[in-house]
Amino acid sequence: xxxxxxxxTSISVMEKTTVTMDCVYETQDSSYFLFWYKQTASGxxxxxxRQDSYKKENATVGHYSLNFQKPKxxxxxxxxxxxxxxxxxxxxxxxxxxxxxxxxFFGDGTQLVVKP
Amino acid sequence: AQTxxxxxxxxxxxxxxxLSLGCTIKGKSSPNLYWYWQATGGTLQxxxxxxxVGQVESVVQLNLSASRPKDDQFIxxxxxxxxxxxxxxxxxxxPQGDYAEQFFGPGTRLTVL
Numbered sequence: 001x002x003x004x005x006x007x008x009t010s011i012s013v014m015e016k017t018t019v020t021m022d023c024v025y026e027t028q029d030s031s032y033f034l035f036w037y038k039q040t041a042s043g044x045x046x047x048x049x050r051q052d053s054y055k056k057e058n059a060t061v062g063h064y065s066l067n068f069q070k071p072k073x074x075x076x077x078x079x080x081x082x083x084x085x086x087x088x089x090x091x092x093x094x095x096x097x098x099x100x101x102x103x104x105f106f107g108d109g110t111q112l113v114v115k116p
Numbered sequence: 117a118q119t120x121x122x123x124x125x126x127x128x129x130x131x132x133x134x135l136s137l138g139c140t141i142k143g144k145s146s147p148n149l150y151w152y153w154q155a156t157g158g159t160l161q162x163x164x165x166x167x168x169v170g171q172v173e174s175v176v177q178l179n180l181s182a183s184r185p186k187d188d189q190f191i192x193x194x195x196x197x198x199x200x201x202x203x204x205x206x207x208x209x210x211p212q213g214d215y216a217e218q219f220f221g222p223g224t225r226l227t228v229l
Contacts, residue, residue, distance in 0.1 A: 033217075043223045043225070046220075047218070091159070102150070102165050104160075106161075
């Protein structure tokens, strides 16, 4: 069964520090895609970064990077030099390649609060 | 650039009344389209997806239906709202035939009283 788990409900950090958000997933598929999305206070959902399971190199986009540990079925999101506007709910998500309905499975989200 | 528009922005409806929510995407031909539902403080639950006009697949049924009357339009509806339908409804798109990430619209907040 497919499942995405984010155990951290809420994280609070000081501005300009680095934060890591955890995510573990379950899949029977040998090939899959992992995503991180951000939901702002207005409800807007923004795609941040993606990791393809067959790629060994961790993805990096701007001040977002991933810590992909395939043997542990783990995909952590690292935000460096955090800013106040990074405060949001962060969702980890997974999509399998054999998924016939293009379904993405989302975790429950982690609330990030960045303090000045 | 692609833009995705949802209407209305928010709705307050009575239990038992009908509902129609819309989504339009511009700047992308033949996209895959999706409807999601999010309870307050909850995760995103995919409801429907469509890869072409007139073809809609149900992922999770919540006494809702969806239709795709045009290439750029996706409609979510029900004839009778339940209290449990309250929440945030999001439309999303992805490029056709691609396992790429999905891009979300601004959403519609629905309150059923």
